[in-house]
Amino acid sequence: MEDFTLNILNLFLVLVAAWLGGIASKRLGYPPILGELMIGILLGPTLLGLIKETETIKVLAEIGITLLMVYIGIEIDFADLKKASWAGLLAAIGGFIVPFVLGYYTIIYFGGSPISGLFVAIAVGVTSLATKSRILVDLKLLNTRIAYVLMAGALISDTLALVIFAGIVSFADAGSLDLAGLLFVLGKAVLFFAGTIVIGNYILPVLGKRLSKFKNQSSTMYFTMILIIAFGYAELAELAGMHSILGAFMAGLFIRDNLFPKNIAREVQKSFYDVSIGFMAPIFFVSAGFNVNINVFQTDLVMLVTIVFVAIFGKIFGTMLFYLPSGHGWREGITVGSGMNGRGAVEIIIAGIGLEMGIINQSIFSILVFMAIFTTTTVPFMLKWTTTWLRLRGELIQVDGRKGILILGVNPISLLLAKHLNEKEPIVHLVDANLEMVELARERGFECTHGNALKDVVMEQAKANECTVFIGITGNSEVNLLAAQVARENFFIYNNHILLTMDEDGAGKSILEAIKASTVFAMKVQPEPWNQKINSGNYVQKSNTVVNNTKTRDWVLKHGKGKILPLVIQDNEGKKRVFQYEDIIASGETVIYIS
Numbered sequence: 001m002e003d004f005t006l007n008i009l010n011l012f013l014v015l016v017a018a019w020l021g022g023i024a025s026k027r028l029g030y031p032p033i034l035g036e037l038m039i040g041i042l043l044g045p046t047l048l049g050l051i052k053e054t055e056t057i058k059v060l061a062e063i064g065i066t067l068l069m070v071y072i073g074i075e076i077d078f079a080d081l082k083k084a085s086w087a088g089l090l091a092a093i094g095g096f097i098v099p100f101v102l103g104y105y106t107i108i109y110f111g112g113s114p115i116s117g118l119f120v121a122i123a124v125g126v127t128s129l130a131t132k133s134r135i136l137v138d139l140k141l142l143n144t145r146i147a148y149v150l151m152a153g154a155l156i157s158d159t160l161a162l163v164i165f166a167g168i169v170s171f172a173d174a175g176s177l178d179l180a181g182l183l184f185v186l187g188k189a190v191l192f193f194a195g196t197i198v199i200g201n202y203i204l205p206v207l208g209k210r211l212s213k214f215k216n217q218s219s220t221m222y223f224t225m226i227l228i229i230a231f232g233y234a235e236l237a238e239l240a241g242m243h244s245i246l247g248a249f250m251a252g253l254f255i256r257d258n259l260f261p262k263n264i265a266r267e268v269q270k271s272f273y274d275v276s277i278g279f280m281a282p283i284f285f286v287s288a289g290f291n292v293n294i295n296v297f298q299t300d301l302v303m304l305v306t307i308v309f310v311a312i313f314g315k316i317f318g319t320m321l322f323y324l325p326s327g328h329g330w331r332e333g334i335t336v337g338s339g340m341n342g343r344g345a346v347e348i349i350i351a352g353i354g355l356e357m358g359i360i361n362q363s364i365f366s367i368l369v370f371m372a373i374f375t376t377t378t379v380p381f382m383l384k385w386t387t388t389w390l391r392l393r394g395e396l397i398q399v400d401g402r403k404g405i406l407i408l409g410v411n412p413i414s415l416l417l418a419k420h421l422n423e424k425e426p427i428v429h430l431v432d433a434n435l436e437m438v439e440l441a442r443e444r445g446f447e448c449t450h451g452n453a454l455k456d457v458v459m460e461q462a463k464a465n466e467c468t469v470f471i472g473i474t475g476n477s478e479v480n481l482l483a484a485q486v487a488r489e490n491f492f493i494y495n496n497h498i499l500l501t502m503d504e505d506g507a508g509k510s511i512l513e514a515i516k517a518s519t520v521f522a523m524k525v526q527p528e529p530w531n532q533k534i535n536s537g538n539y540v541q542k543s544n545t546v547v548n549n550t551k552t553r554d555w556v557l558k559h560g561k562g563k564i565l566p567l568v569i570q571d572n573e574g575k576k577r578v579f580q581y582e583d584i585i586a587s588g589e590t591v592i593y594i595s
Helices: 002-027 032-043 055-075 078-109 114-125 134-138 145-174 179-212 219-239 244-258 262-290 301-326 330-339 345-356 362-392 412-421 435-443 456-461 477-491 507-514 527-536 552-559
Strands: 404-408 428-432 447-450 467-472 495-498 541-545 565-570 576-578 590-594
Touching (some): 002 032, 002 055, 032 345, 032 362, 055 219, 055 244, 055 262, 055 345, 078 114, 078 145, 078 301, 078 330, 114 145, 114 301, 114 362, 145 244, 145 330, 145 345, 179 219, 179 244, 219 244, 219 262, 262 345, 301 362, 330 362, 404 477, 412 435, 412 565, 428 435, 467 477, 477 495, 527 590, 552 565
Parallel strands (some): 404 467, 467 495
Antiparallel strands (some): 541 590, 565 576, 565 590
């Protein structure tokens, strides 16, 4: 009982440490993985010794790896890659091969074995799949060609790394091979991939249809099926002489499109995210920090610096070199290479397995962990610098995939605003939980979805995936804020403008800052009197052309806060955008407002 109590206490400390490390890392703009690794190094046996690795932690970490790889597979959407498949392929090949070769020969130069050199080469060549992340949102790159190339490059690079990794593990387990043994290992690998493809494309869709006919469907049922399929695929990989993580990854790829009905897919994925990324995977990353030896800064500093240098500049140079045939230019190649320098889950998992199998020692493992930390911290700075460079030269290419505006709340204010924003082309989508108001919007010619905007499936139906702007104009500030959070975090809409009512107690401002949203109309508004005015036609629409550049909040104060309602700003080309707090009205632009 005493040992069990100690294990529970230790697990509690690991979870708290992972949570604190992840939160701190996210606030600094980095993936939670970095914080979890750092807290493991700090609180584990390496430094303070407050947390130790137990059998319980080891088992949970192993499960965490499996679930993480399933989630990575589920998150991959091949449809996203069609916009940059050729460029992404070139970026992936160059960004993988060049650092792979340099990493391998670096280890050989420092006296390592060929098999350990291959493990390091994979870790150096890999690219983090978390490219649809905060950095792309913060730098407003989600609708650029670079974002799609990064997503494509990360997918191809990590898939290639996992396949090569599986091959190395197979040969490492088998030892020295003659021709017959080599053919046997290759045959098992071919059978594994063939089997997973057959099961994924032919059996899982049938299973999905059967499950969809159940009367008592629930996310719990589908979650259980994910676990069964994931561990089944993982066992198939082990039987084929490859590592279970490849099986888990393959399971995720096929589960995404072949098992869930669309109406429940988002809910299931969110639940799986909470368990895998939110609970199990952090245990692995904290425990990975336990095995890091900081003495490498004294004993192997030259090797550490060389590996980090090879990882950063090998990735950038390789990507740029192979990217040239795409015709997008060497500057964009450098930018893509900078963005692909992030490393994380896959690299740490591969390094951990190499350490466990005795292929690499603790010093090399520690170097790879520090390499992942150092290279990932460079991404925000280098990507910001290189994209600014492209912007100044007019070479940051937008992809015309997302240009819609999603408005939450159907009422006289939102309908009048939508009418202005829809003038040039029909880009406005509305969503509301009131069926009567939805029908009214449709009668007036607007696309409108009925449902709760806090649910992902409703937001998908409202074409949130096609929108770059979200405007919340219900009479409930809390609903507006929560929906904006969903729009930003789940659909990567980074232009969020929220109506705050006069009775808002101030808590809304902190949430606005957290999700980087602004106040629509650049002030708090009591919507009901304005709705009544518009409904009765008892209002006057006016316009004011600005002579000097003016902040929207200054314009409101000058023209009578509370007495007017500024709707849109019209530029010199006649394009209109919503009037909101974080904007500047340029000289010659016109504010359209009602009083």
